[in-house]
Structure formats: structure tokens, C-alpha cells
Amino acid sequence: MIREVESKDILTDYSVKYDDQYFIQNGKWLIKERIAHFLIVESRAP
Template identity: 55%
Template sequence: MEAASELRKVVDAYAILTDEKKILEQMDLFIPDTRFTIYIDDHLISDIKGIEQLQQEFTTHVNEVKRYFTINGQHQVTVHGDTAEGIVFSQMKVIREEHGVDILSDYSIQYHDLYIHQNGKWLIKERKEYMIMVEARPLQA
């Protein structure tokens, strides 16, 4: 049960660091040769390999976003010694400016994760992000 609690802290730290745009700290949650894939409607739209590429992708994204707000819901994990699998249900709101108008995008996401316990801490080995629902609209004042 202790591993499940520690893994929940990892996925919550990921969300908090996203909201705070702290990419370097966020990279500390991943192994160096991590893999991060993103799917919309089961179609692969991004396949990122390694922490250097992940940091570049996240930096590009952060520079396009005014604000993030993330809420994590259910987190189911299965632990196998020093490895684990998990599913995280997450809701993310993103504000971007397009043609002088703030656009609010609302993402319903499932993360399918593989974790590994190294040097006394849990890290994300692989993260598959499935965007289940996406809605975008002008932000109302």
C-alpha cells in the first residue's frame, strides 16, 4: 500500500508542476530514456523518446499556454516489486490566446503509466496520454 501512496504523489506532482510550468522539476519524475505518447481517438499524434526530447516538447507547449489547471481523479495501480502499472484519470484546462481572444480548452485524459522504483524513488518509465474528450471555446469574462 505504501507504493500506491508514493505513486499517487508522483502523478499529483506531475499535475502540480504542469500547472506551475516547472518543466525542469517535472523532468525529475521521469527516467532518462522515458517514452511519452499522446493519442486522440486512438490515433497516435505524438511519440516522444527520452527526457531531452520531452523537455523540449514541454517547453514549446508551455510557451504557447497562458495558464493550466489540472485535477486528478482516480488512480489505480498494480505493483510488481520494483515496477508498477497505473491508470490516472485527469481533467486539464488550458488557456491560450488566439487572434487576441483567450481560448479555454478542456481535456478529459487517461494516462496509462509504467513506473519503476530506482534509487529509493518511483519514476515514470512510460506514459501514454489518451485524450478522451476535448472541447475548446472562447473564455467568458
């Protein structure tokens, strides 16, 4: 993700692990519940 901080672009990388629970509805798998674990968040100039 690139965001602007004090008129400068900052690139932020996220390493995320998801623990999902799924269910099937009308032949499609959907996410019932999601827990996100943000393992690494790193910000720097691009």
C-alpha cells in the same frame, strides 16, 4: 489551458487517461513509459 486565437482568449479543457509503467530508483517511483489517451478536448471562450 488558455491560449490566444485571433486576439481572443480561448479556454481548452483536456480529459486525459494515462497508461503508465513505473520503476523504482533510489527509493523513488518514476515513470518509465507513458501513453496518453485524450478522451475529450473542448474549447470555448472563458
